[in-house]
Amino acid sequence: MLISEMSGEECRDLLSRLGFGRLACAHQNRPYIVPIYFAYEPDHLYGFATLGRKVEWMRSNPQVCVEVDEVLSHFRWSSVVVLGRYEELPDTPQYSAVRLQAQLRLEKRALWWQTAYAVGQVRSDPHSSNAIFYCIHIEEISGRRATADPVESAVGLSRAERPARE
Amino acid sequence: MLIQQLTRQESLGLLGRMHLGRLGCSQGAQSYVVPIYFAYHDSYLYSFSTVGRKIEWMRANPLVCLETDEVVSSQQWASVIVFGRYEELPDSPEHQNARAHAHHLLERKNIWWEPGYVKTIVDGIERPLMPVFYRIRIVEITGHRAALNLES
Numbered sequence: 001m002l003i004s005e006m007s008g009e010e011c012r013d014l015l016s017r018l019g020f021g022r023l024a025c026a027h028q029n030r031p032y033i034v035p036i037y038f039a040y041e042p043d044h045l046y047g048f049a050t051l052g053r054k055v056e057w058m059r060s061n062p063q064v065c066v067e068v069d070e071v072l073s074h075f076r077w078s079s080v081v082v083l084g085r086y087e088e089l090p091d092t093p094q095y096s097a098v099r100l101q102a103q104l105r106l107e108k109r110a111l112w113w114q115t116a117y118a119v120g121q122v123r124s125d126p127h128s129s130n131a132i133f134y135c136i137h138i139e140e141i142s143g144r145r146a147t148a149d150p151v152e153s154a155v156g157l158s159r160a161e162r163p164a165r166e
Numbered sequence: 167m168l169i170q171q172l173t174r175q176e177s178l179g180l181l182g183r184m185h186l187g188r189l190g191c192s193q194g195a196q197s198y199v200v201p202i203y204f205a206y207h208d209s210y211l212y213s214f215s216t217v218g219r220k221i222e223w224m225r226a227n228p229l230v231c232l233e234t235d236e237v238v239s240s241q242q243w244a245s246v247i248v249f250g251r252y253e254e255l256p257d258s259p260e261h262q263n264a265r266a267h268a269h270h271l272l273e274r275k276n277i278w279w280e281p282g283y284v285k286t287i288v289d290g291i292e293r294p295l296m297p298v299f300y301r302i303r304i305v306e307i308t309g310h311r312a313a314l315n316l317e318s
Contacts, residue, residue: 024197
């Protein structure tokens with residue numbers, strides 16, 4: 001297996017293609033991870049949530065991390081890590097344009113609201129007052145990719161390509 | 167769709183079936199999350215890595231979080247979140263048993279790869295492969311499951 005760095009363009013391609021990842025935030029030295037759907041635009045990600053631990057933690061500490069990956073096997077995967085800053089898009093005149101933009105971008109992805117409701121177990125819809133739209137300003141992007149090395153390619157199916165024994 | 171909380175036993179059962187998860191650590195205000203392979207056994211998650219940002223951060227702050235999920239469809243999935251504490255298993259006499267145990271568990275799940283097979287090239291520099299074995303002691307575990315609501 002060969003692990004190499006992905007170019008900025010390759011990282012951005014993965015972000016825009018997948019639109020699903022894990023968001024980590026931290027509070028008092030304690031990290032927390034949740035799955036999220038997001039919409040990628042150059043320099044930022046848009047997301048949607050309902051009020052809960054994640055939003056409370058990001059309000060008190062806006063430094064966050066988003067990770068997306070595509071795992072084909074133990075030896076073939078790509079992973080992109082974004083470090084960024086959380087900004088809430090409240091339902092006020094000042095934010096109405098960017099909030100609408102976030103909503104339109106997110107609506108292009110089917111089922112984008114589901115993880116938010118799963119976590120919050122809220123029975124309302126994305127247009128209710130419980131809806132929290134946010135933006136993550138990207139400060140740093142890096143990506144790693146694993147590929148089969150010449151030995152593994154020659155052997156064909158490498159040992160770890162077989163499904164794991166349960 | 168119905169979303170239910172998993173019992174502790176169900177959450178541990180899911181951890182035992184899964185081997186891919188996302189590990190979160192933090193330094194100061196900044197959090198960091200990366201995918202890892204792990205093997206669960208008896209209150210611990212075992213894994214290994216090469217030295218890098220993740221290991222350096224966990225050495226400095228051992229409070230970590232791991233999320234893993236089993237997704238059948240967008241309406242049928244289960245997800246578990248573990249809060250835990252990082253414990254490194256260095257190559258020293260008192261950690262030999264735990265290291266051998268970790269190696270055995272990871273090999274059984276086909277997660278272990280032969281060190282000679284892995285090459286990491288970052289910034290044009292080949293990083294020396296020094297596998298670091300570690301485990302995460304589970305302090306708190308929560309899980310949720312979504313299932314199709316057959317009545318609707």
